Amino acid sequence: MEGIYFDNNATTRVDEKVVEAMLPYFTEQFGNPSSMHSFGNKVGLAIKKARMQVQELLGAEHDSEIIFTSCGTESDSTAILSALKAQPDRKEIITTTVEHPAVLTLCTWLEKDGYKVHYLPVDNKGRLDLDEYKKLLSDQTAVVSVMWANNETGTFFPVVEMAEMANAAGAMFHTDAVQAVGKVPLNLKDTKIDMLSVSGHKLHAPKGIGVLYLKRGVRFRPLLRGGHQERGRRAGTENTTSIVGLGKAAEMAMEAMHHENTEVKRLRDKLEAGILAKVPRSFVTGNPDDRLPNTCNIAFEFIEGEAILLLLNKFGIAASSGSACTSGSLEPSHVMRAMGIPYTAAHGTVRFSLSRYSTEAEVDRVIAVVPEIIAQLRKLSPYWEGEGPKEEAFAPTYA
Amino acid sequence: MWDYSEKVKEHFFQPRNAGVLEDANGVGDVGSISCGDALRLMLKVEPETDIILDAHFQTFGCGSAIASSSALTEMVKGKTLDEALKVSNQDIADYLDGLPPEKMHCSVMGREALQAAVANYRGEVWSDDHEEGALICKCFAIDAVMIEDTIRANDLVSVEDVTNYTKAGGGCSSCHEGIEEILVKVMAERGESFKPGTPSKEEAAPAGMTNLQRIKKIEAVLESVRPQLKRDGGDIELLDVDGKTIYVSMTGACAGCQMEALTLQGIQQKLMEELKEFIKIVPTKAGALSRASCNP
Numbered sequence: 001m002e003g004i005y006f007d008n009n010a011t012t013r014v015d016e017k018v019v020e021a022m023l024p025y026f027t028e029q030f031g032n033p034s035s036m037h038s039f040g041n042k043v044g045l046a047i048k049k050a051r052m053q054v055q056e057l058l059g060a061e062h063d064s065e066i067i068f069t070s071c072g073t074e075s076d077s078t079a080i081l082s083a084l085k086a087q088p089d090r091k092e093i094i095t096t097t098v099e100h101p102a103v104l105t106l107c108t109w110l111e112k113d114g115y116k117v118h119y120l121p122v123d124n125k126g127r128l129d130l131d132e133y134k135k136l137l138s139d140q141t142a143v144v145s146v147m148w149a150n151n152e153t154g155t156f157f158p159v160v161e162m163a164e165m166a167n168a169a170g171a172m173f174h175t176d177a178v179q180a181v182g183k184v185p186l187n188l189k190d191t192k193i194d195m196l197s198v199s200g201h202k203l204h205a206p207k208g209i210g211v212l213y214l215k216r217g218v219r220f221r222p223l224l225r226g227g228h229q230e231r232g233r234r235a236g237t238e239n240t241t242s243i244v245g246l247g248k249a250a251e252m253a254m255e256a257m258h259h260e261n262t263e264v265k266r267l268r269d270k271l272e273a274g275i276l277a278k279v280p281r282s283f284v285t286g287n288p289d290d291r292l293p294n295t296c297n298i299a300f301e302f303i304e305g306e307a308i309l310l311l312l313n314k315f316g317i318a319a320s321s322g323s324a325c326t327s328g329s330l331e332p333s334h335v336m337r338a339m340g341i342p343y344t345a346a347h348g349t350v351r352f353s354l355s356r357y358s359t360e361a362e363v364d365r366v367i368a369v370v371p372e373i374i375a376q377l378r379k380l381s382p383y384w385e386g387e388g389p390k391e392e393a394f395a396p397t398y399a
Numbered sequence: 400m401w402d403y404s405e406k407v408k409e410h411f412f413q414p415r416n417a418g419v420l421e422d423a424n425g426v427g428d429v430g431s432i433s434c435g436d437a438l439r440l441m442l443k444v445e446p447e448t449d450i451i452l453d454a455h456f457q458t459f460g461c462g463s464a465i466a467s468s469s470a471l472t473e474m475v476k477g478k479t480l481d482e483a484l485k486v487s488n489q490d491i492a493d494y495l496d497g498l499p500p501e502k503m504h505c506s507v508m509g510r511e512a513l514q515a516a517v518a519n520y521r522g523e524v525w526s527d528d529h530e531e532g533a534l535i536c537k538c539f540a541i542d543a544v545m546i547e548d549t550i551r552a553n554d555l556v557s558v559e560d561v562t563n564y565t566k567a568g569g570g571c572s573s574c575h576e577g578i579e580e581i582l583v584k585v586m587a588e589r590g591e592s593f594k595p596g597t598p599s600k601e602e603a604a605p606a607g608m609t610n611l612q613r614i615k616k617i618e619a620v621l622e623s624v625r626p627q628l629k630r631d632g633g634d635i636e637l638l639d640v641d642g643k644t645i646y647v648s649m650t651g652a653c654a655g656c657q658m659e660a661l662t663l664q665g666i667q668q669k670l671m672e673e674l675k676e677f678i679k680i681v682p683t684k685a686g687a688l689s690r691a692s693c694n695p
Contacts, residue, residue: 304435306461310411323461324435332435347435347459380417380465382428382439382457396428396437 003316004362006271008202009151009179009295009353010320014245015204021248022206025241033238034229043240050247057250058196058213059187067212067230068243072178072199073102075212076145078223078234079174079195080106083143084115086219090142090171092116096128096157097338102197103145103176104334116140124340125287126155134165141171148180148196152322152335152351153286154295156180160191167192172218178202178210182253183260183292194218200242204355205249209242256356264354265293267363271352272296274367279374280387285341285349294354297322299336299345300374302383308350311373317366322349344383403462404496410466415473420455425520427512434531436460436505438468440512442475444520449479456512463495463502470494471509480517486510500540504531535577538570543581550585558582559599563677613674614640620673621647624666628653635666638683645670646683 005013025046031039033047048063055063069075080093080103095107097119107117118136120128128146137144144166149156163173174195180186181196182203188196195218200209214220214233226235253260276282281301300308305321312319322333324347331337336346352366378384382394403411423441430437437460443453454472458465470491475483488506492498498506518525532543549555549564558578562568568578583593608616614637621635628634633653638646647666649659656662659682667680 302459304460304464307411307465310462314412331433343432343435347432380414380457381459382437383459394428394437394439396430396432396439 003318004365005318006352006354006358006362006366007318007320008355008358009154009292009351011201011207012204012355013357014201014206015249015252017252018205018245018248022241022245025244029240033240034227046244046247047238047240050243050250053247053250054198054211057181057186057254058198058211059185059189060213061189062216064231065188065213065216067214067234068238068246069210069212069234070208070239071210072100072176072197072202073210074223075197075199075210076100076102076174076176077106078212079197079214080110080143080145081223082219082221083172083174083195084110085221087142087172090140092118092138092140092142094118094120094133094136094141094144094146094166094171096120096122096146098122098126098150098152098335099145099147100151100176100178103147107145115142120146122338126150126153126285126335126339127287128157128162130158130161130165133162137165137169137171139170141166141169143172143174145174145176148175148177148184149292149295150286150335151179152333152349153297153339154179154292154353155286156184156290156292159193163192163194179292179295182250182257183294185257188213188215200246200249203249203253205246206242209239209246211246259356261293264356264358267358267360268294268296268352268354270360271354271363271366272298274363275370278367278371281389282374283345285336285339292353295351296353297349297351299341300348300350301345302381302389303348303374303377305348305350307377308348308373311376312350312369315369315373317369320351320353322351323347401462401499401502403466403499406470406494406496407463407466407498410469410495411462414456414465414469416453416455416469416476418455418457420453423455425516427515427517427519427525429511429515430459430508431531432459434504436464436508438464438508438512440468440471440509440516442516442520444480449481451475451478451480451483460505460508461502463498464505464508466495467491467498467505467509468512471513475513480520483513484517486513500537501534503540535581536565536567536570536574539566541565541567543577546578546581547585550582551588553600554589555582555600556586556591556593557597557599563599608674610640616673617645617670620666620670624669628662631656643676643678645678645680647680648684649682 029043031043033040033044051063051066054066093107093115095103111117120133122128146157146159146162148159159175166173172194175193176197178197178199181198194215196213198211201207220233222233224235229235229238275298282298285297285299305323309321322336324332332346336349383389420441420443423443425442425444427440439457441455442451445452454476456468456472458468474486474494488510491506491509515525534542535546546561546565546567553564555561558568558575561578568575586593618637621637631652633651636648638648653659663680663682670678
């Protein structure tokens with residue numbers, strides 16, 4: 001499909017080379033790796049290779065620390081539920097107010113089962129208060145789950161430091177790193193991180209494949225029980241093709257790591273500066289000084305995000321928004337609300353997320369189109385008049 | 400991505416009557432910035448005739464909010480105020496060839512803006528008890544507030560009750576967990592605890608009719624619709640009544656008619672009104688029931 005795809009935090013294009021690596025495993029190499037014949041054996045070897053490729057990307061000490069799952073959400077659920085099951089005397093969880101629903105929804109559900117969940121707040125730049133965190137850690141804490149980088153703003157959390165603190169309190173530490181893996185160099189063997197979630201489709205591998213990193217020696221209780229696959233830690237016949245694809249994607253992400261943090265970052269910065277310079281009453285959300293190199297989230301005040309996306313889409317530009325309407329919920333993004341972004345801006349946030357396929361020409365085109373779209377919608381907005389917000393503030397009934 | 404109709408897209412990309420109407424004499428401001436929708440409707444009304452000469456809007460909101468506003472202005476222009484007030488939110492949605500269930504509230508907002516603008520023109524104070532909750536049942540677009548209020552008002556105890564009173568949960572059934580959660584919460588308010596499997600209120604306290612009385616009533620309803628069916632060359636026969644399920648057989652031209660489902664829906668509605676309880680009508684071939692019972 002023609003168009004400018006700046007929604008790579010939602011999902012990415014599968015790299016051609018990844019597809020190429022996968023194809024033989026649909027047809028000639030279709031065996032079940034558990035089988036006692038060479039059909040299976042060859043596939044088993046391919047999975048072994050993929051495991052080592054992922055191990056290298058994560059900087060894990062052992063390849064057996066890599067457990068293939070079906071997605072990031074499965075990895076998150078497995079990690080958190082395992083930590084609770086493995087430490088039945090500890091009844092508390094610490095997480096943040098800005099986690100992905102894969103973690104947040106699970107945590108609110110666990111509250112019904114009697115677990116106490118502490119949600120760490122963030123400041124207006126999306127940063128956590130580590131003193132507050134330290135106070136919450138206790139011998140009751142079963143697990144801490146904090147994302148490596150926020151999916152909406154790209155803001156990093158100091159997970160390496162937080163894992164040390166959790167470890168000192170005897171609690172397990174899990175991080176949802178689906179946005180960070182492939183964009184940030186990782187060296188898990190030198191950290192106290194016990195568990196980490198990866199999602200294949202965020203790094204140019206297919207959808208439907210994920211990884212749970214589980215540090216050797218960490219007590220573990222599987223979510224899926226059954227066969228001996230993944231050393232009995234995740235039963236179910238392996239998704240062989242996608243595992244091979246993820247291995248290849250991991251290898252390619254290692255190669256592209258430098259590019260991601262130089263060229264992609266440069267394009268992101270250019271895009272952001274270009275839009276902010278041309279659109280009044282717009283600002284970057286999150287922490288611009290410490291975030292993913294590919295992500296920028298801009299709030300456009302007094303207009304609504306879904307309308308922006310529909311107009312962008314008309315120009316062939318794909319992005320995403322934290323508005324209530326794009327999700328079908330009644331509230332704008334919980335991340336924007338947690339940072340205290342006012343409603344008039346929270347509904348108008350647009351996330352542009354680039355990839356190593358993004359080009360200068362695409363960035364220039366988006367910079368040229370966005371100001372027109374924003375001006376067009378502001379003309380329709382009851383909050384706006386001429387060049388700025390209405391002097392007499394619009395205050396509808398039941399606002 | 401939302402499955403918007405072509406009409407919605409057209410009204411979003413080329414909104415009619417957008418912008419300030421300078422000589423407006425009726426203005427309605429409604430919406431909620433926390434929910435991400437707000438609308439100012441501006442009317443120019445001819446005082447002698449009460450005819451709406453012109454209508455404009457300004458909207459903060461998503462694609463369907465803007466399209467609903469645009470549609471509303473087109474629909475009310477040239478109407479008298481009283482005629483315009485008859486425009487319902489469903490009319491706005493129909494004008495746009497439908498809205499996704501999550502977006503029906505956009506048409507509600509349009510309808511409310513109209514009421515507010517007319518009240519403003521007439522010098523009345525318009526107030527509204529609008530309260531909206533998270534969408535629970537996507538099949539019938541029923542939100543949490545509606546469900547909570549209904550549970551409270553009728554002391555409901557089961558998911559089935561909620562379906563009977565609000566329709567929520569009567570479709571794909573994916574929202575039953577959500578409905579149970581609301582039941583747990585509201586029942587706790589009155590000091591009760593929700594128990595799965597509790598019989599619905601209707602079953603626990605049957606309507607004051609004997610079986611024979613019920614069957615006679617059902618027969619009477621069927622008798623009343625029979626002339627219409629016969630006119631179209633068809634007929635209906637009552638086969639059995641099993642609690643809340645009423646088995647009928649459609650015969651003649653009615654059997655396999657494309658309108659069969661619609662016809663049955665109408666009859667079901669009529670039966671519910673007459674019996675004052677919730678029933679389900681199931682079309683069955685004559686003879687199928689007795690055979691089925693031999694094979695438990």
